[in-house]
Amino acid sequence: MDLQTTSIAKAGAIFIAYFVVVFVAYTFLSVPINAIFDGFDDASTGAAEGAYNWITPIVRSCFNLFFAGMAAVPVTWFIVWCFSREPDWRYERRL
Secondary structure, rough: OOOOOOOHHHHHHHHHHHHHHHHHHHHHHHHHHHHHHHHHHHOOOOOHHHHHHHHHHHHHHHHHHHHHHHHHHHHHHHHHHHHHOOOOOOOOOOO
16 A cells, blocks of 8 residues: 555544554453453462562553554554655756
């Protein structure tokens, strides 16, 4: 797909469809992931309690950052693509 000849409407529709897919994926995946970590909270980890309390927020943050990146990178690309233009190599000739 040649992005230079793609219309803004087509690119916008693709962008919106992608954003909806990412939002739905996050909505459906966040519930089981949080349920898993909540289930681990009830587990008796014994000597590993300190390590568990240290790593669990990091893993949850990484999960959220992963989906934030999946949403932010295309948003940034779309905005840059919309406002970019090819340089004009023609020179104005004055007589």
